Amino acid sequence: MPVLEPQADRQGRWRVLFRAQVPFFLGVGFIALLTAFAVPDLLDEPLLTEGFLVALVATIACAILPWERWPLHLMMLVPAVDLVAVAFIRTVLLPVIPSVGLIVIFPLLWLAYGFRRGGISLGIVGAALVAVFPQVYSGRAPSTALDWVNIVTLPVLAVGVAAAVHIAARQLARTTRIVVAQKEQLSEALIEAQDEQTRSRAIFDTVHAAVAFYDADDNLVMANREGEAMVGRVGFRIDQPPFAGPDAREADKKTVIPFDQQIIPRALRGETITDHVEWLGTPGDQIAILASAAQVHRPDGQLLGTVVVAQDVTDLAEAVNVREEFLATVSHELRTPLSSILGYLELIDDDVDAAALGIDDYMAVIERNAQELLRRVSELLTLSDRGLSVQPEDIDVADVIRTSVAKMGPVASARRSTLRVDVQGSLPAHADPNRVQQIVDNLIQNAVKYSPEEAEVVVSGRAVDGAVEIAVADNGVGMTPEEARQATNKFYRAPSARYQAIQGVGIGLSIVQSIVRAHHGSLLIDSEPGRGTTVRVALPATAHAELSAPAAEG
Numbered sequence: 001m002p003v004l005e006p007q008a009d010r011q012g013r014w015r016v017l018f019r020a021q022v023p024f025f026l027g028v029g030f031i032a033l034l035t036a037f038a039v040p041d042l043l044d045e046p047l048l049t050e051g052f053l054v055a056l057v058a059t060i061a062c063a064i065l066p067w068e069r070w071p072l073h074l075m076m077l078v079p080a081v082d083l084v085a086v087a088f089i090r091t092v093l094l095p096v097i098p099s100v101g102l103i104v105i106f107p108l109l110w111l112a113y114g115f116r117r118g119g120i121s122l123g124i125v126g127a128a129l130v131a132v133f134p135q136v137y138s139g140r141a142p143s144t145a146l147d148w149v150n151i152v153t154l155p156v157l158a159v160g161v162a163a164a165v166h167i168a169a170r171q172l173a174r175t176t177r178i179v180v181a182q183k184e185q186l187s188e189a190l191i192e193a194q195d196e197q198t199r200s201r202a203i204f205d206t207v208h209a210a211v212a213f214y215d216a217d218d219n220l221v222m223a224n225r226e227g228e229a230m231v232g233r234v235g236f237r238i239d240q241p242p243f244a245g246p247d248a249r250e251a252d253k254k255t256v257i258p259f260d261q262q263i264i265p266r267a268l269r270g271e272t273i274t275d276h277v278e279w280l281g282t283p284g285d286q287i288a289i290l291a292s293a294a295q296v297h298r299p300d301g302q303l304l305g306t307v308v309v310a311q312d313v314t315d316l317a318e319a320v321n322v323r324e325e326f327l328a329t330v331s332h333e334l335r336t337p338l339s340s341i342l343g344y345l346e347l348i349d350d351d352v353d354a355a356a357l358g359i360d361d362y363m364a365v366i367e368r369n370a371q372e373l374l375r376r377v378s379e380l381l382t383l384s385d386r387g388l389s390v391q392p393e394d395i396d397v398a399d400v401i402r403t404s405v406a407k408m409g410p411v412a413s414a415r416r417s418t419l420r421v422d423v424q425g426s427l428p429a430h431a432d433p434n435r436v437q438q439i440v441d442n443l444i445q446n447a448v449k450y451s452p453e454e455a456e457v458v459v460s461g462r463a464v465d466g467a468v469e470i471a472v473a474d475n476g477v478g479m480t481p482e483e484a485r486q487a488t489n490k491f492y493r494a495p496s497a498r499y500q501a502i503q504g505v506g507i508g509l510s511i512v513q514s515i516v517r518a519h520h521g522s523l524l525i526d527s528e529p530g531r532g533t534t535v536r537v538a539l540p541a542t543a544h545a546e547l548s549a550p551a552a553e554g
Helices: 010-038 040-044 046-064 072-093 098-114 117-138 145-206 225-234 263-268 314-351 360-383 397-414 433-449 481-486 495-499 508-518
Strands: 210-215 220-223 273-280 287-297 303-312 393-396 418-423 428-431 456-464 467-474 522-528 532-540
Touching: 010 040, 010 046, 010 072, 010 098, 040 046, 046 072, 072 098, 072 117, 098 117, 098 145, 117 145, 210 225, 210 263, 225 273, 225 287, 225 303, 263 273, 263 287, 263 303, 287 314, 314 360, 393 397, 393 433, 397 418, 397 428, 397 433, 397 456, 397 467, 428 433, 428 467, 428 532, 433 456, 433 467, 433 508, 433 532, 481 522, 508 522, 508 532
Parallel strands: 418 456
Antiparallel strands: 210 220, 210 303, 273 287, 287 303, 393 428, 456 467, 467 532, 522 532
């Protein structure tokens, strides 16, 4: 339908009628009233009556004919007939009501606004017809300049207005098409966004983990049921500050965490949290969680928000607790009879001349293996110690390295391996000397054990960015990336160690990791199958604020 009416049906036709034809018909009616009031005698003029009738017929035709079923250009007949009515009316009333010709603007605007090029062309022709029809009807040719002015003025002005409206209509049509296209794109984008939100919500509610996302202003955007239930244990609402409650405790299940140090406040301050363990709930009804959090940024770096994820690991934590308790109990139970065995061996050695009896070699084997077993039990006790404590002091790590290398020399000699020290000068650090020596002893022992005979193990130390780095490198069997990731797990032994029947219970690196964490240091394993392993330990060179208290093992 014309006049920017997209709906081609009966309702659309009626809207066109009231937008375009009815205003014209009302104008014609107004002129009829003026004529009846001012010059009633002219109502008897046949041409004037015909003009009114033509306008009425055009209006009725516009209302009742099914224009929506026909080609669009056929409806131009209605404003064309209106122009004929204007020509008839103007011819009669021009001498007495000169402004009557202005009514021509209604059909001209309809043609210019509602149709394409054919409309403006028909409008120009119609305006010219309205202008010259009085002279044609009277049979009198224009004879003066004023006659020509009267002929030209109306069509020129009307056509100018119509042309301007036509251009505006075309621009409006283009704008409308663009707006409609954009609306469709926005609708598609909205549907896609709603689908994405639905998918995200389904994923949020399906995963067995608490998930929450906050915008850049710390307002909750989305959280799943698991998250709401989890924070309810702590005693706060996930969508309201302070995002913390009274029932969040450290890994020891006892120490209450201050509000500003709980997970969500830390995350909203911009901290990146990785695998943080806490216990939530009141004593006797607690769950363990493993939480991580990070900020989310747009590609241009602008902060989009913060995501917090927490998983219930109560079963795993309790299983670890059971394992630790079992380990501690067994270790203590083994240590008592071993101490007794070693004590009686000393009494036998004091009271009996083993050499004279020819059993000195047997006694030495018994004592050596008992000592080895006692050492491993002691390591198990160290490993099961929940509060692995350190007693830091100012030390020279270079001296500790040299002492450890000298002590482990016989271990390397037994495999005809070489220990090489690469330390320049002193390496001051703030650490527990006994624990640091335990680190170096374990690393050297592992390097020698997992290297071929006659291999070289390099023990080096250097100062790096406010820390002291200890590195032990070998050219042994090496590890895959997966094996290296698990190497510090308690009792983990790589398949190659099992295949080659290398002795050990898989706790050396776990002990090293515990000691390093107690010092707030770091441990890095660089290994490749067949090319050896380098283990690097970094310890603080200066005092750490938390080192004076026992540090919980990770």
